[in-house]
Amino acid sequence: MMVWSLLLMSKTSQKERFLCCGSSKGERKERREFINKGFFFFFFFFFIQDLLLIVAFNIRVCLMYIPLMGFNNFMIYYWLSRYLESNWFIWVTQMNHIPMDIDYDKNKDWVSTQLHATCNVNQSLFNDWFTGHLNFQIEHHLFPTMPRHNYWKAAPLVKALCDKHGIEYKSKTLLTAFVDILQ
Incomplete structure (x- = not known):
């Protein structure tokens, strides 16, 4: 089993070396495609992750403050705090x-x-x-x-x-x- 994992690691490092150091036109094209796919994957992954965190945060804030303040007072508090925060951020x-x-x-x-x-x-x-x-x-x-x-x-x-x-x-x-x- 260990020999197989070492062989797999060796193949992986050879592929990475090929993608980074390829010199022919085909190798450069494959490297570009690999980089583009990786960029798309990470962009998509982090975009979805950020979107889920934003939604979860806002749901949690609503569930915490609406029962205490009521919906109208919560909306006033929420938008006033956003207004003050954005002005502070721009000035700083x-x-x-x-x-x-x-x-x-x-x-x-x-x-x-x-x-x-x-x-x-x-x-x-x-x-x-x-x-x-x-x-x-x-x-x-x-x-x-x-x-x-x-x-x-x-x-x-x-x-x-x-x-x-x-x-x-x-x-x-x-x-x-x-x-x-x-x-």
């Missing part, structure tokens, strides 16, 4: 992007482009809480998979690197960031 995410000048095709390296296109909002307990640690937008763009609560640890290191290479590291107050959106 756009205060670091809209005021920045973005140049196209300046042949800058990736790090310089990220530093030029975003800015931070000064750190404070309120700013960290209010923005969900997205006041460190520069670090968010440079390290997108880093947990947000660790951005403050990376900020001094990024700032020191910017100072070393003469790249501007932009940081402003929360009020200035909000005013910049309106200008």
Whole structure:
């Protein structure tokens, strides 16, 4: 049994190597088809999964709040919270992007482009809480998979690197960031 599974693994790795490293026209076509099918499968799978999670969440919220508040009060609460949440989200995410000048095709390296296109909002307990640690937008763009609560640890290191290479590291107050959106 073990020999069979090793043989199967060997065949699988040969097929993967063939799909990634094929050089003839037929091999490239098969590789493209394989990638397209995989992309479609994962897109469909995650789309269905997200759709089911959204439906389950909203059913659970309705079952929890409608008996307590009644349908009309629940609808007022639900849509008011969505309205406030969407406004908060737009202000928090756009205060670091809209005021920045973005140049196209300046042949800058990736790090310089990220530093030029975003800015931070000064750190404070309120700013960290209010923005969900997205006041460190520069670090968010440079390290997108880093947990947000660790951005403050990376900020001094990024700032020191910017100072070393003469790249501007932009940081402003929360009020200035909000005013910049309106200008």
